[in-house]
Amino acid sequence: MTNWVDILTELVHRTTSDLPRDAEQALATAASAEAAGSRSAMLLEALAENTRLARAQGSPLCQDTGTLTFFFDVPQGYDTLALENAAKTAVAAATANGWLRKNTIDSLSGRSIDDNVADGAPVCHFEQSDRDDVEVWLLQKGGGSENMSRQYSLPDSAIGAGRDLDGVRKCLLDAVWRTQGFGCAPGVLGVCIGADRAEGFLQAKKQLLRPLDDVSDNPQLAELERRVLAEANSLGIGPMGMGGKTTLLGVKVTSRTRLPASFFVTVAYLCWACRHRGILVDANGEPQDLN
Amino acid sequence: MSVMKELFYPFSEAAVKALRAGDTVRISGLVYTGRDRLHKHLAEGGKCPVQLRDGAIFHCGPVTVRDGDGWRVAAAGPTTSIREEPYMASIIGKYGVRVVIGKGGMGKQTLAACREFGCVYLQAVGGAAALLAKRIRRVDGVDFLDEFGATEALWHLTLDGLETVVGMDAHGNSVYDEVRRDSEQRLRELIG
Numbered sequence: 001m002t003n004w005v006d007i008l009t010e011l012v013h014r015t016t017s018d019l020p021r022d023a024e025q026a027l028a029t030a031a032s033a034e035a036a037g038s039r040s041a042m043l044l045e046a047l048a049e050n051t052r053l054a055r056a057q058g059s060p061l062c063q064d065t066g067t068l069t070f071f072f073d074v075p076q077g078y079d080t081l082a083l084e085n086a087a088k089t090a091v092a093a094a095t096a097n098g099w100l101r102k103n104t105i106d107s108l109s110g111r112s113i114d115d116n117v118a119d120g121a122p123v124c125h126f127e128q129s130d131r132d133d134v135e136v137w138l139l140q141k142g143g144g145s146e147n148m149s150r151q152y153s154l155p156d157s158a159i160g161a162g163r164d165l166d167g168v169r170k171c172l173l174d175a176v177w178r179t180q181g182f183g184c185a186p187g188v189l190g191v192c193i194g195a196d197r198a199e200g201f202l203q204a205k206k207q208l209l210r211p212l213d214d215v216s217d218n219p220q221l222a223e224l225e226r227r228v229l230a231e232a233n234s235l236g237i238g239p240m241g242m243g244g245k246t247t248l249l250g251v252k253v254t255s256r257t258r259l260p261a262s263f264f265v266t267v268a269y270l271c272w273a274c275r276h277r278g279i280l281v282d283a284n285g286e287p288q289d290l291n
Numbered sequence: 292m293s294v295m296k297e298l299f300y301p302f303s304e305a306a307v308k309a310l311r312a313g314d315t316v317r318i319s320g321l322v323y324t325g326r327d328r329l330h331k332h333l334a335e336g337g338k339c340p341v342q343l344r345d346g347a348i349f350h351c352g353p354v355t356v357r358d359g360d361g362w363r364v365a366a367a368g369p370t371t372s373i374r375e376e377p378y379m380a381s382i383i384g385k386y387g388v389r390v391v392i393g394k395g396g397m398g399k400q401t402l403a404a405c406r407e408f409g410c411v412y413l414q415a416v417g418g419a420a421a422l423l424a425k426r427i428r429r430v431d432g433v434d435f436l437d438e439f440g441a442t443e444a445l446w447h448l449t450l451d452g453l454e455t456v457v458g459m460d461a462h463g464n465s466v467y468d469e470v471r472r473d474s475e476q477r478l479r480e481l482i483g
Contacts, residue, residue, distance in 0.1 A: 047416065059421050061418065237470055237474050
């Protein structure tokens with residue numbers, strides 16, 4: 001019998017405190033590109049030191065422990081209600097341990113919901129797979145970066161963006177420029193081309209689960225990812241928007257079909273603290289790390 | 292890069308005016324956290340339970356844990372300051388705030404208030420909450436805990452050498468404005 005509460009509590013603890021190695025490596029690469037002793041190098045070194053400290057202490061990397069979004073792939077007939085309840089119990093336990101901030105506000109009364117559990121909190125998405133194990137990914141995304149996510153509807157004459165991949169490129173560069181340092185640069189873009197508005201945001205956010213060194217299977221999207229990353233880093237916005245060579249750590253793009261009338265480009269902006277972790281749990285309840 | 296400067300509470304006008312945009316500064320002593328709820332409350336004429344004159348407001352919602360009769364900070368870091376732009380200038384003027392700590396920088400009104408009243412905006416390292424928590428020596432108290440909740444409450448923190456960068460000085464200079472201008476020029480080259 002799988003002990004889902006323990007497994008998910010441990011997943012929350014690791015996600016909040018243990019930055020995956022791909023992100024740590026990307027920050028180290030960014031730091032080595034800056035002149036020694038420069039302001040941008042100092043800021044990036046602080047991020048690296050913070051990463052080591054949070055991992056060693058098992059304490060939150062960032063005080064904004066974010067919206068917790070779980071993505072579950074489950075076998076046919078699996079009890080998803082039990083999984084959702086386990087996720088809620090895990091979040092409440094992690095909050096009581098000081099691994100998550102009291103970070104949930106009732107939008108009408110303004111009161112804090114101190115255990116971070118409510119209808120739709122945490123967010124849980126379920127998909128059925130054809131396997132007999134359960135794959136779980138957790139994304140913790142803070143409000144500062146979520147506030148910087150945006151959606152374009154093409155054509156967009158303000159930035160001269162038409163309904164083609166060059167128009168998409170213009171949207172992405174515009175999004176990075178508008179974000180400046182407000183979303184804790186250097187960040188990551190998760191992008192969905194097409195879909196309706198709601199699905200666009202979901203698929204853009206799911207792109208943020210990809211490892212930073214992952215390249216799209218689609219050659220056109222791979223080229224777009226490469227080009228936007230290079231061009232965004234030539235903007236000079238830098239860590240915290242205080243200038244520097246690294247403004248983005250990664251660009252991850254997917255596409256969906258669209259209606260003839262619609263052409264949405266949806267950008268999910270993630271801060272440098274790429275808190276995404278995955279586990280695969282076999283039928284015996286043994287979790288295996290996927291990062 | 293210039294040598295790291297030091298700033299101690301209470302923050303004098305002279306000490307604040309000696310800082311220039313881009314300087315690195317270690318700040319120590321008493322600071323008060325305040326974010327969306329507090330700024331709205333003060334700007335709407337609500338009561339302020341602490342003395343902000345020659346003091347600092349830290350845009351921060353810490354992760355706090357009960358520790359005996361007191362509190363321990365498990366994680367703390369700056370929140371995005373631009374959300375307080377509608378309120379900040381009037382609060383700086385009315386209360387005589389000398390230092391604002393946050394992230395991402397602020398707008399024209401705050402920059403003008405910094406210049407008029409002798410205040411400085413310090414950029415803390417966004418997201419570096421474990422590191423920043425180490426620079427908090429103790430929690431001296433808290434106000435509005437029930438009304439605003441733990442994250443939005445006004446925490447009294449004593450800092451011990453928190454490393455920051457002067458983002459906006461008391462002379463009308465903003466690092467963010469320079470970066471925005473230069474990056475806009477580059478953006479125009481890239482998107483035509």
